[in-house]
Amino acid sequence: MSEITGYQPVAMVWGGVLCWLALALLAIPLRAHKRWLLAGFPLAALTGLWVAAVGVAGLLLPASAQIVPVGFPGLPVHLRLDALSGFFLLLLGMGAFGVSVYARGYFQHMEIGELARLAIWYPAFLAAMTLVLLANDAYAFMVAWELMALSSYFLVTSDYRVEEIRKAGFLYLLMAHIGAVALLLCFGVLQGNGHTGDAAFTFSAMRHGVLTPTQASLAFLFALIGFGAKAGLVPLHVWLPEAHPAAPSPVSALMSGVMLKMALYGLLRVGFDLLSVRQEWWGVLVLVLGLMTALYGVIFAAVQSDIKRLLAWSSIENIGLIFTGLGLAIIFSVEGKSGLAALALTAVLYHALNHALFKSLLFVGTGSVLHASGTRLMSGLGGLMRKMPWTGWLMLLGVLAIAGLPPLNGFVSEWLLLQAFLFTPGLDLHYLNMMLPVATASVALVIALAAYVMVKFYGVVFLGQPRNPALKHAHEADIWQRMGMLWLASACVLLGLLPSAVIVLISPAVQQVAGRVLTNDGGWLVLAPMDAARASYAPLPFWLATLAVLLLVYGLVRFRYTGRVRRSAAWQCGFPAVTARMQDSAEGFGQPIQHIFSSFMQVDRQYPQPQDRTPHYASVSIDQWWHFLYLPIVAATNWLSQQTARLQHGRIQWYLTYSFITLLVLLVFVQ
Amino acid sequence: MISTGASGMISGWYLQIVNLLAALLLLISFAMLAQRRVAGLISLFAWQGAALAVSTAIVAVFTAQWHLLYSVALTLLLKVMIIPWFFYRLVRKLGMSRDVEPLLNHSLTMLTGIVLVIFAFNLALPISQMAGTVMRSTLGIAMACVLLSFLMMITRTKALPQVIGFMAMENGIFFAATSATYGMPLVVELGVALDVLVGVFVLGIFFFQIRETFESMDLRQMEKRKEH
């Protein structure tokens, strides 16, 4: 280890990485010892906390770099911790801590083989993500990036005997690979052209590289494809609703909550750091793609009947919102409105952090539900609030947060995003001025639909009556799981209540990217970006006022009116025979959306037959992109490979002819 | 060392013989392309070897390239005696003296052959002009022989004719070596000869294996390994 001076933050993160890697490696010899394997998860959690702490240090201290003399000769691993990576380390660490604590409880019922695989790859996955954030040269970045994909692939397929899981894993790894190839191209273009040899692959060389506008656009497009494939940007999203449900819940939580953000980090790194000049149309492209993704994600989330699939689609939606903000930030920064760019970026980073927390929370909570009930299908769930109050209430916080409701954290970032949109008038590009209201409207639509989705999710799973008698035996999550969820939920609440403090915390990252921080005009209590006269939001007073009014009303009502409360059967307009099957099913809840947005999807419906004893209606909404994009590509590949195979027809004379013709052609060629 | 320029008188007649032999080689190549019977093919192959050996010997003697005589001996031994004898034995033992049906139409094959010869001559022209050997003009013929043998391999459906084509190709290459450079260095010649010998030996084993397994030497039974 060279160039470690003192306790640089970067060296300290490196310690976290080594810790995780050591846990992964130790799990190999210990693969038969359940207790030891399980003990790895709390340790991984503590390491996560450590990484988060160093992330904060990275945000507050000046950037530090380090060169580790392993890796490629002439191109050792360059590491760097600056504010941007610090922010994402914080995100990673916070998510990892909660999820890992949870995982200790969740994994203890696993069969030993699967547990061993998880115990090996889980810390490796965390380490890989950390390395992605630290990498300061293209090679190290790619290695870490692909290690992340690889380890998460093995985590997704940890229960590999199920064919669907394998299929999902395959699709996931394939898309990850395609994305990685795009990134490779991106770095190929970015290769610092002032430098030769291996040094051209360092980020510092790339920062100083001079690119023509075309080259820069090419690099950005490749980056968008590469990182978009990881983030689940439409139309590269197809793997996401398959892979996330297939993985064990803590893994889904990490993938959705944390890994998708690595893509955001990558795009920020390339778009705002490595590329010194941006173009406005990039921003428009990102904005449009983001909106499309958000809308597509939320619509599909609304029609799912598998809880984890629903959450996966909801992740697509959130990624869409994040990218929308990012597009806006690019537009602002190109137009020289750095203050507004800072606002949009703050919204983006804030939302990324929020999503990491509430989506992790929801996924792990879903894991508890899955564990308690044995099913992911909403048709077999319901009423779990009464069986699993801890999970139920904590999940309620998550649901409210992700639905963008005050006073939780989701609202803050969406509020910031909408504010950023409201500041758009006055852009230099006139067509943008016209386009952005529509974009704003779409964002609003997405946010509103997200609430729909979440009411469906929470209502069907936790409320109402159990749709399956077996749910009577559902059990509450154990103490580890509850602790993990509690951590995530409290983080959601805190981030919701103290936005000013959070904005101050993440401002170094914003400063680094946008060249300016978001000025808060409202003090620590009130969030007022740019100008208090324009807009402000103060969640803490808001929350206190709500609480006060609530207590007041409660007190008044209870003091004034002491009427009895009697429990009885549900009223139901007097309808006597009430069964759980009469509740809205997940399909029922999705039906209006299917109806309204029918052009987005292809719906396969199974209708009950008149003679069915247990009539059942099911509908599956199929992503149109499959038909537009993916299946044609597959067909074309197959066709091509069949044509190529004709060359190989087994007759030796033909093979000789090939050689002969090759020889002749070459002879003619050189003459 | 006899330089070509100074001894035009002496070189005149032996060169004519060498050229004649070269033409004979080409003719034999064509004949092999046309020949339908395996036995005939083997004798043609032997004759080709003989012509090669004689022309090499003449060159060796008249240009005092004595090391070429090793090559002549090897050729005589291997390609005129051992291999044809071996092939004859195989034919008798394995009973594959039946006619050879070419894959390609006869006249079309000939036509292609002629085109190849023209092509080879053109190809060799600039090179043979550079050569310092007495028989440089025969390089084109050597190259034509190589290509014709290649063509022959393509058009045959049985195993043995294909192998003979392969051997004929080796002859063409040897002829080229002699005509362009008075042969390769001795070590290489020996090595190549060893390879040919081992190759033929392997081939023999192989034929029996094929025979054992397929009960015929028709290559059309060996087209199962394919992709569609």
Added chain:
Amino acid sequence: MLLYGLLGVPLVGALLLLVWGHRRLAAEMNVLFSFITLLFAVALAVRVMRAGPMEFDGGWFFMDAFNVFLVGLTALVGFTTALFSRPYMRIECAHGRLTMVRLRLYHASYQVFIAAMLLALTTNNMGILWVSMEGATLATVLLVSLYRTPAALEAAWKYFILCGVGIAQALFGTVLLYFAAEKVLGAGGNALLWTHLNAVKAHLEPTVLQLAFVFLLVGYGTKVGLVPLHSWLPDAHAEGPTPISAVLSGLLLNVALYAILRNKVLVDGALGTQLAGHLMMGFGLLSVVVASFLIRQQSDVKRMFAYSSIEHMGMMTFAFGMGGAVAVFAGLLHMTVHALTKSAIFFTVGHATQKAGTQLMSGIRGLMGINPGLGWGLMLGTMSILGVPPFGVFTSEFLIVTTAMHEHGWATPFLLVALGVAFAAIFGQVQAMVFAETSLPRLPHQPAMTPVFLHLVLVLVLGIAMPDWLAVWYRQAAHLLGA
């Protein structure tokens, strides 16, 4: 002395095994001889690394960074394959697919094959290079047909004829090379010595050399497996015994490429143009693309990986064709990692097919359940060969692709599409083979996993922490290749 040891040990081994090969400890002897060869190779490598390029025996043999690294690789893979073949061939005998007599043939030919390749690598004489290449072919023909099944015979026949014809072209090319050399260096044995040729390469006649290169490229290219000369390769890999598939893919193809490269250096020197490079790039690209589409069609596991070898050889040929320090470096690295990975894959595939009793991928399922080591071996090996970091294959592909982007941007889409198709095709199959449910019981015996993991660890080390001396070595070799 070291050199004679290197070449002599396998030859002595071959003779001994020809006598002893059917006895009880033949496989162990095979391992032993391979190991001694490896020791000699290492010693030689150390010496060459310390002392720089050297000639032996008045120039008959020549060692520089380029070939000594391949010698090391060949000896290493030769040794590990011998290790693998010990239990593998024993089980084949137990299954009744082989008799003891054929086992003797196998062991003897194996050593001859190793000797021939080492000779091809160490010789300074381009003629001997040809002779030993042909020798390596002949040594393996009977190994490909070892099982005497119709399929094996067909494969061996095609191998014999196609490679024979191919290599005959190389001989013609060598004749032409000699023809050109003789004008500068005079007649006799020295005119084919590479070191001498290299010294005067600028004076060699360009017209002749470019013609010679065409023949050499078609000739040795057939052995490399460049499309469209590749047709023998999938058959031979699929039907021969698995250890032979491993050494064919891992070693023979490399040695053939080595032959092309030695010649390319001369041709480049004589021509002063990029002709040779462009031809190689063309062949390389065609091989990569066609092979990857053919992979998609496979149902036989060994065939599939054989096509993958074509793809990777194409990749290397492309890299060497591009030239330049980085690309050649990457090509050399790719040679190494491909040899190691592909042989490791064949080792695992060997055990898997043996267990499943079929080479059809639809019949091989659930290796993870049969034996976790086997499953992980195949899974990680596949990941590695598909270019997933942190394995070394990624490193070389990274360098190749990024260089291609800068030097020949038009080629990148082809390369990447091919890589993508190959990835999807291979991984889709392997995943099911490793992960799916199986009804087969666990493997009763412990498979030979040491070679597999040894190779994979080496590839991993090459990917994340390449030792400096190795990099220096590669750079020297790249320098020798004109970069």
Added chain:
Amino acid sequence: MSGGVVLQGLQTVLAVLAAPLLTGWTNQCRARLQGRRPPPLWQSYRVLHKLFLKETVLAKEASPLFQATPYVVFSCMVLAAGIVPMLANDLPFSPVADVIALVGIFALARVFLALAAMDVGTAFGTLGARREMLVAFLAEPALLMVFFTVSLISHSTQLPLMVHVLAHRKFAIYPSLAFAGVAFWMVSVAENARIPVDNPTTHLELTMIHEAMILEYSGRYLALIEWSVALKLFVYSALGIALFVPWGIAPVGDEAALPLALLALVAKMAVGGLVLAVLETLNAKMRLFRVPEFLGTAFLLAVLGMLIHFLLES
């Protein structure tokens, strides 16, 4: 400042207390228009009182969430009432939440109500929740768009500031505001469960939305919910007034204008209730799947308003 606090409290309390009055007034107007004998103006208070005193029957399955919801919803509405300027512009509480947050508050209340409706697990409850959320996800963006259009003119999303700018601008016809106004009306109708989107007076399975959600509530819980509904209508009306006819609201520091402001508010509210009643009488409740079209139109109008603002007014 202290005056502001007093005003703030006064106004909020006034809104809470006066809300049932507006409902009563609307019902009275509607009854008159429909030729029925109108209920007294205080009927709403009586109903509330009655409900508060009644025994509360809870479904056996009801969870604490079900019980908490009425309080949450009511508090949300009180908070909303505290933000919207009705009498005076001097609201110290208003920086706590701007219009976007206001939409958030409404959404919070709605989500809680929908969740509570699903809690017992009856057919009607879930049906109501689904329909409510359907209406909401269409209405909410339209509402936001309306606010955005207005805020583009006022350069603020703070309600007092918006009111201030709108009330003191040079008199000019803003076509964008007209569009926004119509859209706002449509959204309010939907949000407050009025005809033609919903009918607050029916319990027909096929048509009801809001009522279906609160079927299981009784006693004081129902009272709180009914009160919240009234309060919501009141807040929406106040919002409409503040945005589109803001004249008369007392500016900051001008206590003298307060009585006039109160008069203006009462007058405007009376007119508003009347208009609502008229429109409810003239229209028929539409089919559920026409609702998306209806709200889509509102959304479109709001966006058009915004575009027109860019085109003509900026």
